[in-house]
Each structure stands twice: as C-alpha cells, then as structure tokens.
C-alpha cells in the first residue's frame with residue numbers, strides 16, 4: 001500500500017481555449033483571494049498562451065502561491081514552425097508545468113504517442129514539469145479494454161525517458177468519455193485505473209519512482225464530486241476543465257479539505 005502522504009496533492013485548472021488575458025488576470029486574482037491560508041496542495045492555473053505573461057505578472061506581483069502551466073508546446077527549442085510555441089519561450093516566462101498529450105490534442109490535432117514522447121523528453125530537458133494525459137475513449141471502455149489501452153499509451157509515451165527525471169512528470173488519467181460530459185468515472189473506478197498506472201510505472205521504472213510520481217484524475221470534476229475523488233488512496237490531485245473557469249467553483253475544489261473536517 002502506497003503512502004499517499006509522501007505525495008503533495010496537485011490541483012490544476014486547464015482553461016482550454018477560454019479567457020482573454022484580461023479575464024485571466026481577473027480570474028487568477030479571484031482564485032488567490034479565496035485560497036485557504038494553510039493550503040497544503042499545489043495549485044496550478046493553465047491559461048491559453050496569450051494570457052501566460054499577464055497571469056504570471058500578477059502571480060509574481062502579489063506573491064501568490066499559485067503556479068503557472070501551459071497547455072501545449074513544440075518539441076524543438078526554436079525553428080521555422082509557424083504558429084508553434086517553444087518550451088524555451090515557456091521557460092522564459094517561468095512556466096513550471098506543461099500539459100502534454102491532452103486528449104483534445106490527440107483527437108483534433110492528430111497528436112500521436114510518438115510526438116508526445118518527443119515533447120515529454122524536451123519538457124524534461126528544459127526543466128518544465130510535464131502533465132502527461134492518458135485515458136481511453138468510450139468505445140474502449142465499453143469493450144472493457146481500458147487497461148490495455150492505457151498500458152499502450154504509457155509504454156509509447158514514456159519510452160526511453162531518463163529514470164532520473166521521471167518523477168518530475170505528473171500523470172493525469174482522463175477518460176475521454178468523462179471530459180466535458182458531466183459523466184465522471186466513479187471514484188473507485190478512477191482509483192483502480194490510477195493504481196494500475198502506478199503499477200505500470202513501477203514495472204517500467206522502479207517501485208520507488210512509482211510511489212513518488214503524482215497521478216491526477218480529470219473529467220467533469222466539480223465542487224460536489226471532488227471530495228470522494230480526493231479521498232481515494234491512489235489519487236493525488238485533479239485536472240479540472242470547465243469548473244476551473246469559475247473562481248468560486250475552483251476555490252471550492254481547491255479547498256476540498258475544509259469539507260473533509262466537518
């Protein structure tokens with residue numbers, strides 16, 4: 001049994017293609033205002049590229065504990081790749097996390113495990129912590145083949161990664177059928193899959209690494225369902241989409257521990 005206490009919870013808000021930089025500044029200020037003073041979780045906001053600079057400026061100016069993440073990056077430092085953003089550019093903005101392989105990128109922008117593998121290696125190279133997303137589509141879940149599917153994703157995406165840096169990766173288990181649909185995996189189901197992912201990390205790397213690596217759940221996380229998700233032994237955090245766009249909802253998710261004590 002893994003001791004969850006050694007892993008600091010990580011609660012991240014993926015803003016997707018929402019919020020101008022002006023609205024992003026307002027949102028991060030509102031979130032900061034609502035944070036528990038004795039909060040032990042790591043909180044990350046992940047705005048679109050155009051808002052990164054402005055959001056970071058207010059995070060720094062107000063000395064917020066909130067960290068900054070990006071939603072994607074290219075795997076090269078620079079080059080003739082019109083419309084792309086380099087990890088070096090993100091690093092220069094003090095971006096600490098980057099989502100790699102979100103299902104929306106896989107689905108709508110044809111990102112493959114091979115490309116995701118290159119991006120992961122590069123993010124680790126430039127010292128940005130990747131949040132690697134994995135998760136099965138509905139068809140696969142209906143066939144009961146989610147374990148095989150996620151195992152394949154992990155094998156391919158993590159291929160050849162340096163053992164020394166692997167624990168800087170956060171993995172997000174996001175079953176595609178639960179994203180933006182209002183359907184969540186049951187907390188026990190999510191915990192089961194996350195436990196499976198941890199076992200795979202143990203096999204691929206080492207048991208020690210598997211105990212240190214943080215694994216989140218994502219898919220229709222809301223204030224009303226966050227507590228049963230976060231109390232699961234294997235779940236170290238949540239990656240929130242829709243509910244992270246509303247300050248009150250996101251604060252209520254971040255401060256879930258308040259409701260545990262009651």
Ligand code: 13P
Pocket residue numbers: 014102174178179180181182218219220221239240241242243
């Ligand atoms: P929702 O919380 O809107 O379902 O989105 C989840 C997600 O994709 C986070 O990356």
